[in-house]
Amino acid sequence: MADELVRRKLDAGEDLFHQGESADSIHLIKMGSVKLTKISADGRIITLDIRKAGALIGESALLEEGVYPVGATCLETTVTCGIDKKTFEGLVTNHSDIGLVVIRNLSRRIQQLSSRVGALSEPxxxxxxxxxxxxxxxxxxxxxxxxxxxxxxxxxxxxxxxxxxxxxxxxxxxxxxxxxxxxxxxxxxxxxxxxxx
Missing domain, CATH: 1.10.10.10 (Winged helix-like DNA-binding domain superfamily/Winged helix DNA-binding domain)
Structure with a gap:
């Protein structure tokens, strides 16, 4: 799989992708951390999540819509490995273990978000x-x-x-x-x- 990945090193404050851009790649954070933000209808930038090394971002590339619904900005020096949608789908088709890793990663995200929602219920x-x-x-x-x-x-x-x-x-x-x-x-x-x- 390593041959298919595009490695990028970004500085703190640099954007990995912008909200509304064509979602053509999925990214694995190898080092550093990334803040996911959304621009509201009134122009405010809302911080939705923070992802660290080992997390996948840009999962929306797997959807049919074809655009990133959020932006991704590095909070520190960050290294990512990106793979385009078509290549990724081919890898999952040929190597089911890759699909299982992605499913586990997304399941962990759901568990973490559920925990965060629980925290928000604290009065x-x-x-x-x-x-x-x-x-x-x-x-x-x-x-x-x-x-x-x-x-x-x-x-x-x-x-x-x-x-x-x-x-x-x-x-x-x-x-x-x-x-x-x-x-x-x-x-x-x-x-x-x-x-x-």
Whole structure:
């Protein structure tokens, strides 16, 4: 399969693809992390998800519509391997184990998104914010003693879209989480401590 892949190295802030572009390739993130965004009808950029190394993005290339419904921007130096739709379908036809890997990957995404939806049902904003940050950390963070580190900057606005609350409210809730020791910021890193019972 390696011969069929197109390797790309992108810098932080560089776009892998844009919303509305022709969805002709599926990408495997080999290193780094990518933010998926959607431009709303009123022109706002909404952060929908963050994907890390090992994740597939651009799965919409497998659909009939033929355009990416979201944009993908690198949060740090990122290496991807892309494969066009026709070649990918041929590989899956000839090597069923590749199809199984994709199915498992998509099943994990569904499980992670279900967990995130569960976190959004938490009525208390502070607890909801903490649960969403834990879910993001589980997906893209590094586990260490006492918690997880997310090693790239998340703006308060991006966090507010992930939590489903206004940016000002998220800023206040984040401040309370810092006061209680559940999160800590150091430069461009965010540390989420194990939940205090």
């Amino acid at each position: 208390n904003l502070e607890d909801r914010l903490y649960e969403v940050l834990v879910n993001v950390a589980l997906e893209v963070g590094a586990r260490g003693a006492g918690g997880w580190t997310i090693a790239f900057p998340l703006t308060h606005e991006e966090i507010s879209f992930l939590v489903g609350a206004h940016r000002v409210s998220v800023t206040r809730a984040l401040s309370r989480l810092r006061d209680t020791g559940r999160v800590r910021m150091s430069g461009k890193q965010l540390f989420i401590s194990d939940k205090v019972i």
